[in-house]
Amino acid sequence: MTLAFDRAGDRAGEKRTSGPRQAFGLSSGRPRSDCDARPGSFRAEGLEGARDLERGTGREEAEAIRRIRASLARGIDDVNTLAMLDPSAVSARDVVGLGKQLRQAVAGAGPALDPLLNDRTVTDVLVNGGKGVWVDRGRGLQRDERASDSLSDDSSVRALAVRLAAACGQRLDDSSPIVDGTFPDGLRLHAVLPPLAAEGTLISLRAHRAVSFSLAELAARGTFGEFAHRLLLALVAERANVIVSGATGSGKTTLLSAILGEVPGDERILVIEESAELRPAHPHVVHLQVRRANVQGTGEIVMSELVRAAMRMRPDRIVLGECRGAEVREVLAALNTGHEGGWATIHANSAADVPARLTALGALAGMGEEVVAAQAASALDAVLHIERRAGARVLAQVAVLERCRSELRASVALNFDEDRVTRGPAWPNLAARVGLGDPASASDGPRGVSGGMRNVFGGAHSEPRLVRLRRDAARNNEGEQG
Numbered sequence: 211m212t213l214a215f216d217r218a219g220d221r222a223g224e225k226r227t228s229g230p231r232q233a234f235g236l237s238s239g240r241p242r243s244d245c246d247a248r249p250g251s252f253r254a255e256g257l258e259g260a261r262d263l264e265r266g267t268g269r270e271e272a273e274a275i276r277r278i279r280a281s282l283a284r285g286i287d288d289v290n291t292l293a294m295l296d297p298s299a300v301s302a303r304d305v306v307g308l309g310k311q312l313r314q315a316v317a318g319a320g321p322a323l324d325p326l327l328n329d330r331t332v333t334d335v336l337v338n339g340g341k342g343v344w345v346d347r348g349r350g351l352q353r354d355e356r357a358s359d360s361l362s363d364d365s366s367v368r369a370l371a372v373r374l375a376a377a378c379g380q381r382l383d384d385s386s387p388i389v390d391g392t393f394p395d396g397l398r399l400h401a402v403l404p405p406l407a408a409e410g411t412l413i414s415l416r417a418h419r420a421v422s423f424s425l426a427e428l429a430a431r432g433t434f435g436e437f438a439h440r441l442l443l444a445l446v447a448e449r450a451n452v453i454v455s456g457a458t459g460s461g462k463t464t465l466l467s468a469i470l471g472e473v474p475g476d477e478r479i480l481v482i483e484e485s486a487e488l489r490p491a492h493p494h495v496v497h498l499q500v501r502r503a504n505v506q507g508t509g510e511i512v513m514s515e516l517v518r519a520a521m522r523m524r525p526d527r528i529v530l531g532e533c534r535g536a537e538v539r540e541v542l543a544a545l546n547t548g549h550e551g552g553w554a555t556i557h558a559n560s561a562a563d564v565p566a567r568l569t570a571l572g573a574l575a576g577m578g579e580e581v582v583a584a585q586a587a588s589a590l591d592a593v594l595h596i597e598r599r600a601g602a603r604v605l606a607q608v609a610v611l612e613r614c615r616s617e618l619r620a621s622v623a624l625n626f627d628e629d630r631v632t633r634g635p636a637w638p639n640l641a642a643r644v645g646l647g648d649p650a651s652a653s654d655g656p657r658g659v660s661g662g663m664r665n666v667f668g669g670a671h672s673e674p675r676l677v678r679l680r681r682d683a684a685r686n687n688e689g690e691q692g
Contacts, residue, residue, distance in 0.1 A: 319415070320370055322360035327397065327417055334417070334459065339410020340364040346459065349601050364410035371401040371411050379504060390502070392485040422489050425468045433465065433596075434605040437631055441608070441624075442594075444644040446472045449551035450591040453533070455558040455567075460596050461603035462555040463487050463531070469553065470495075473527060477551075480523055482516045483531030496523070513537035514575075517544065530554035536575035538568060542582075545589035561595040561609035565618035583618035587611050591643050593620060610636035 319327055326335050326345055334346040343357035361367050371389075375382035378391025378399055387403040400414040423431070429439045445452055446469060456462045470490035473479060479495045481488050486497045498520060503510040513530070517540035520528055528549050530541055533556045545552045558564045565586070572582035595607040608624040622634030 319374065320360075322357045323370075323415070326354065326357060327415065332417055335413075335415040337361060337367055337370075337411075337413035339367055339404075339407065339412065341409055364404070367413065368403065368411040371403070371413050374399050374413070375401060380502065392499075396485050396487060398485055422471065422491055423464060423468050424471055424491065428465065428468050433461070433603055434626065435629075435631070438605050438608075438624075438626060441644075442469055443472060445469075445592060446551075448644040450644055451545045451550060451552045451589055452554075452592045452594060453564065453590055454553065454555045454594045454596065455561060455564050456555075456596040457559060457598070458557065460598055462596055464603070465594070465596055465605070466529070466553055466555055470527075470529065473551070477526035478524065479527045479529060480520045480525035481529045481531060482513060482520055482537075484513075488529065488531055496525075514540050517541055520544075521549075525549065527551045527553070532556070533568075533571060535571060538571040538582075539575035539577055542572075542585040542589045546585060558595070561593045561607045561620045561622065564593050564595075564609070564620050565611065569618060579618075580616035583613045583616055586618055587613035592623070592640055608640065609634075610640050612636070 322343070323335055323337075326332050326343075329347075331347045332345055333348065334351075336344040336346075336351070338344070340361065340363045343354045343361060344351045345354045345357075346352075361370070372382050375389045375391055378389075378393060380389045380391045380399075382389045382401055382403065384403065387406050389399070389401050391399040393399070396417075398416040402412045404410055425439060425442060428434065429436070434442070454462045454466050467488050467490045470479060470488065471492055473490075473492055475493050477494065479490070479492055480498065481495060482498045484500050486499060488495075488497075498516045500513055500516065501509060501511040513535060514537040517528075517530070517537050521544055528541070528544055529552065530537065531554075533541060533554045541552070541554060556564060556567055558567050565583075568586050569579050569582050572579075572585075577585075590611050593607075593609040593611060594605060595609065596603060597606045598604075599606075605626055607622060607626065609620040609622050612619050612621050621636035623636040623640040624634060625632040
């Protein structure tokens with residue numbers, strides 16, 4: 211494009227080169243600039259071009275602008291608005307593609323990550339500075355070469371992390387180098403800036419999938435067998451308080467969501483989470499979500515406050531999406547004061563590690579080890595531990611929390627190992643809690659259960675919990691009268 215530095219250079223015979231303005235049906239006018247409005251400067255040229263609008267030479271441009279504004283006012287999107295103009299230099303396909311790229315760059319995760327997050331099989335996207343992008347599609351982490359090539363320098367990764375944090379209403383900079391955020395659709399963001407991250411800016415994105423599985427579907431996928439399926443149904447029916455443990459990405463949320471789908475439809479389930487991930491197939495589910503502090507550091511609403519609020523909302527079942535802080539005090543208190551049928555998840559490497567985890571969380575709330583042991587042993591009926599084996603998510607163990615003096619311990623009730631189910635020392639207590647009868651009287655179960663477990667559901671020795679409680683109460687009354 212020919213640029214005139216002074217009016218003398220703007221000769222009548224000089225030909226101007228067409229540019230993007232002509233592509234959208236706009237007259238070229240004179241080149242515009244933000245330079246000072248000195249005679250002969252770019253700014254002066256721009257001012258003169260503005261006067262041309264009044265004199266008529268910019269009427270076409272003014273008309274095009276009017277049409278754009280009118281189109282947008284009618285609710286027509288930006289891509290169609292531009293496409294309706296004369297695309298003499300840029301095709302409609304180019305305009306649509308440009309609009310898509312702009313939306314990805316401004317409102318999405320960028321052209322490198324947006325396709326991955328739109329893939330329904332992807333659960334996690336991890337960006338390691340400019341050293342690669344890794345994706346989990348349920349078969350473990352795999353490097354994505356296309357995304358890695360697009361995000362090959364740390365400066366672009368940092369810019370992406372800052373923009374994603376801002377979209378979550380969070381601040382990410384050198385003074386605040388770590389951020390946790392949640393998008394309205396449930397996408398969770400965690401980002402860390404250098405020098406805390408030695409490899410460069412780190413981005414972790416966990417996608418929430420709205421697809422919910424039933425217990426029957428999880429059983430068909432091999433998460434657990436027939437015997438475990440019946441046990442889970444019994445835990446729900448007998449309103450047991452249960453905690454689901456496992457490592458990150460082991461399938462805790464998926465399993466819990468399926469279990470909650472078995473709750474009777476006339477019960478009110480109140481779910482408390484950092485972000486709304488639990489989507490059980492149930493007609494009456496209410497979600498409470500934490501609110502993080504804004505950029506000024508105010509307005510935070512934590513889990514413990516939501517648990518206290520939930521107590522006043524007439525819940526039939528209180529569900530904690532993840533127990534990770536001082537809210538453990540309120541949860542244990544609620545489960546010890548008549549709120550049966552509660553569920554929660556917790557991060558732990560095994561069922562045996564759950565007591566230590568609960569003790570540590572209780573310490574955050576000012577609870578001593580003895581208090582945590584007494585509260586947890588009384589409130590929680592079972593621990594379900596789920597883990598990943600050979601890329602598959604499986605129910606590995608069921609345990610019962612027991613108090614031994616001032617110490618909290620997890621005693622194994624059942625071990626699930628491929629086709630075998632092995633009874634542990636805590637099985638009689640768990641069987642009695644959910645009305646499964648005396649396992650000693652049973653023979654081998656449907657999946658090769660060792661220790662004897664056939665017909666423990668509904669067998670001759672099976673006794674519903676409510677019947678047992680009424681019988682025990684009658685016996686106590688007779689003893690007091692005697």
